[in-house]
């Protein structure tokens with residue numbers, strides 16, 4: 001900086017002294033200084049309404065109105081000064097604010113060489129640098145966070161406070177923006193306006209109206225009223241963008257030194273983006289917004305300031321595949337333009353919403369709405385802003401490294417523990433699958449990258465964006481691609497209800513099962529509609545559909561390849577085939593998984609789907625022997641006109657699994673699936689085919705034969721003999737057998753809904769004594785009352801059951817509700 005020469009230094013001292021006295025309320029001349037170490041020093045407006053000085057704790061150089069700062073040099077927090085800072089009105093016309101300790105420039109007006117001859121703080125609160133009488137620079141044009149009466153706020157101006165900014169658009173809209181990107185408030189306050197403005201300007205009138213001026217308007221349009229509008233005689237009203245990101249109108253009676261909020265732009269403070277920092281969750285205690293962290297997996301960035309947000313204790317990048325989704329009830333992650341436009345919106349169930357984020361490598365959090373829309377969005381950028389309120393019909397998920405932890409101090413963010421943060425009960429399988437899918441996505445990404453960067457690589461069309469695999473957007477393959485993937489249909493995996501299934505290798509290197517769809521009468525458009533439904537249906541216990549092909553009569557569905565093949569092989573083939581017998585725990589989990597998958601199809605996904613062909617061949621097992629139901633939604637392909645729940649007719653299923661009402665051409669309902677499920681459940685327990693039993697047991701149905709044995713108390717006769725060699729959870733066995741009888745009731749109205757089946761199997765709902773599966777047997781049922789008493793499964797168990805484990809009910813899972 002400039003070195004002052006001794007003679008002129010004397011002059012400055014003299015002038016400074018003059019201003020220190022506060023008597024000379026006139027032009028301030030170059031050379032004047034203000035010093036933070038002398039808090040009595042100030043430059044005031046002619047009638048002492050406003051003054052420019054260092055604030056009492058010397059943190060800022062500010063123009064104040066009776067102690068209330070209305071302009072801060074350099075803004076907040078950029079203009080923070082130390083206790084020995086000085087303001088210099090340099091002879092070259094520049095206004096410079098220096099920290100005393102380091103002599104570094106905190107802020108300057110950049111008015112050197114503009115011919116500035118004097119400065120004045122006028123009675124409207126405007127500090128002006130002038131060349132003669134011509135204003136060169138003013139605080140009304142170089143504003144910080146406050147707008148005063150008589151100040152014109154145009155499209156060129158911006159109010160700033162921290163990461164927040166306020167703007168007037170040429171459309172007349174008022175916007176609040178976070179980080180100059182996320183627009184969390186955009187309002188055309190007087191909605192009757194529909195005008196193209198030429199040069200709109202906004203101004204707060206002294207009586208308390210926020211008005212919009214424009215040359216094409218005959219009179220100003222009032223955008224907002226201060227609640228004390230036109231009251232009081234000597235009240236200053238001003239607009240301020242506060243550090244919490246909200247825009248408010250304040251009023252302050254002269255000399256009172258207090259300010260009262262009279263209007264606020266965003267009524268719900270928690271809707272202000274980023275109010276609680278990255279990954280912070282905003283909620284309310286009685287009336288104040290407070291900030292918390294999602295769980296014990298997080299630390300506050302600044303223990304002293306909850307608004308600075310939260311950080312993971314373990315970064316996702318160092319998770320080594322142990323990612324999981326922490327479930328946050330009644331929480332949403334805020335989403336605003338322009339993010340909204342680029343965001344992935346899906347219409348899927350909660351579990352699929354969680355799963356999609358877990359599987360999507362770049363997704364950090366997701367929000368699912370349980371308000372009937374089933375809307376789900378995935379948050380990709382690494383800044384998420386949460387809002388928690390008991391009134392929010394949404395559930396959110398945030399990615400953490402497992403184990404996800406509960407928040408023991410949940411009350412610190414203003415919620416009770418009971419309705420607080422719950423952890424997903426299915427972390428492990430999700431983590432495993434998530435990892436696998438993560439690798440899949442990564443591979444896809446690599447392949448895509450290679451292809452992008454090497455036009456000769458592969459030569460496939462640009463439809464395989466990695467995101468599409470993750471987001472569930474349909475991937476369309478050409479027939480040529482299908483041919484290439486299956487090497488000309490050489491590797492046949494099996495024959496399904498609609499045609500052959502082939503092994504294929506996708507362009508991204510993934511192995512897939514390619515299912516041919518024959519005799520599809522649907523036209524291209526309807527076919528795609530059905531496919532869209534199938535593809536948008538995601539659940540852990542449903543085989544994932546990766547894509548499809550529809551080219552003339554060539555129709556294919558491309559599925560993920562499920563490693564261990566169908567359940568059929570494991571329960572019906574000889575031991576040699578699989579090399580092992582599935583033990584009871586595996587079987588029970590398969591039964592449960594299958595029930596969850598079907599329950600999801602029936603009750604949770606957007607377009608209710610009746611499977612119509614539940615049988616062991618259609619239940620596939622992944623590498624951990626988790627059930628994945630296959631072939632769902634295909635019934636619609638052959639029944640284009642009956643696509644509503646409850647009206648589907650003519651089902652292709654293996655006869656023995658088909659509900660009795662089907663041959664009679666009665667309307668098929670989801671209860672037909674329940675029947676088929678009951679049959680499968682019994683087959684899982686007994687390891688016997690329906691037909692096989694029929695031969696043994698006088699051609700009676702498996703369920704009838706089993707019911708007779710059940711009545712005799714002969715459970716061990718029903719159970720697969722190979723299972724008896726090992727320990728069995730007889731309580732689960734009993735539950736499964738009883739449930740299978742309920743599911744295979746002749747009258748479909750007697751059968752439970754699939755959601756209830758899940759809960760019964762889990763042990764959440766007690767299972768009443770079942771009636772005989774078929775009316776003909778009723779004579780043998782003692783007291784054949786169908787409204788049987790609530791007998792506890794345990795008390796009637798004729799087999800000594802192992803100690804009751806309460807774990808099944810404490811694992812109550814969302815999928816069942």
Ligand SMILES: *[C@@H]1O[C@H](CO)[C@@H](O)[C@H](O)[C@H]1NC(C)=O
Nearest residue numbers: 020035036037038039040041
């Ligand atoms: C500031 O003014 C107060 C009262 O007017 C006076 O007591 C104090 O000494 C002054 N401080 C300085 C540094 O001049």
Ligand SMILES: *[C@@H]1O[C@H](CO)[C@@H](O)[C@H](O)[C@H]1NC(C)=O
Nearest residue numbers: 080081082099102104105106
């Ligand atoms: C001036 O000092 C304050 C208080 O120590 C500090 O926060 C600020 O960063 C400093 N500014 C510059 C430009 O050195």
Ligand SMILES: *[C@@H]1O[C@H](CO)[C@@H](O)[C@H](O)[C@H]1NC(C)=O
Nearest residue numbers: 113114115116131132133134
């Ligand atoms: C300042 O004002 C004078 C007279 O109006 C003018 O001649 C001069 O060019 C101005 N200085 C600058 C730097 O604009």
Ligand SMILES: *[C@@H]1O[C@H](CO)[C@@H](O)[C@H](O)[C@H]1NC(C)=O
Nearest residue numbers: 046047048049122123124234
């Ligand atoms: C100070 O000046 C402003 C603007 O000129 C005026 O509105 C206000 O009434 C004046 N206050 C006093 C106490 O003279």
Ligand SMILES: *[C@@H]1O[C@H](CO)[C@@H](O)[C@H](O)[C@H]1NC(C)=O
Nearest residue numbers: 140150151152153201203213
């Ligand atoms: C604000 O704009 C109005 C009309 O556009 C104008 O009359 C007034 O002088 C302007 N005030 C300031 C401080 O620029």
Ligand SMILES: *[C@@H]1O[C@H](CO)[C@@H](O)[C@H](O)[C@H]1NC(C)=O
Nearest residue numbers: 178179180181278381382383
């Ligand atoms: C704010 O925006 C800038 C540029 O648009 C970006 O680089 C930065 O990461 C953003 N900050 C946060 C916290 O997202």
Ligand SMILES: *[C@@H]1O[C@H](CO)[C@@H](O)[C@H](O)[C@H]1NC(C)=O
Nearest residue numbers: 169171173174186187188189
């Ligand atoms: C202005 O605000 C209205 C109402 O909030 C909104 O519908 C419109 O899209 C906004 N216009 C612009 C250009 O942002």
Ligand SMILES: *[C@@H]1O[C@H](CO)[C@@H](O)[C@H](O)[C@H]1NC(C)=O
Nearest residue numbers: 171193194195196197198216
């Ligand atoms: C505003 O301008 C746009 C294009 O400049 C024009 O299409 C539109 O009709 C105009 N609206 C009004 C209300 O004049």
Ligand SMILES: *[C@@H]1O[C@H](CO)[C@@H](O)[C@H](O)[C@H]1NC(C)=O
Nearest residue numbers: 190191192193221222223224
């Ligand atoms: C909205 O604007 C119209 C005309 O521009 C005006 O008549 C009406 O009073 C305004 N409404 C409010 C609430 O200011």
Ligand SMILES: *[C@@H]1O[C@H](CO)[C@@H](O)[C@H](O)[C@H]1NC(C)=O
Nearest residue numbers: 284285286287288289290291
């Ligand atoms: C709510 O939070 C505010 C700010 O953290 C605190 O001052 C106030 O005491 C809290 N109120 C209750 C009832 O906890």
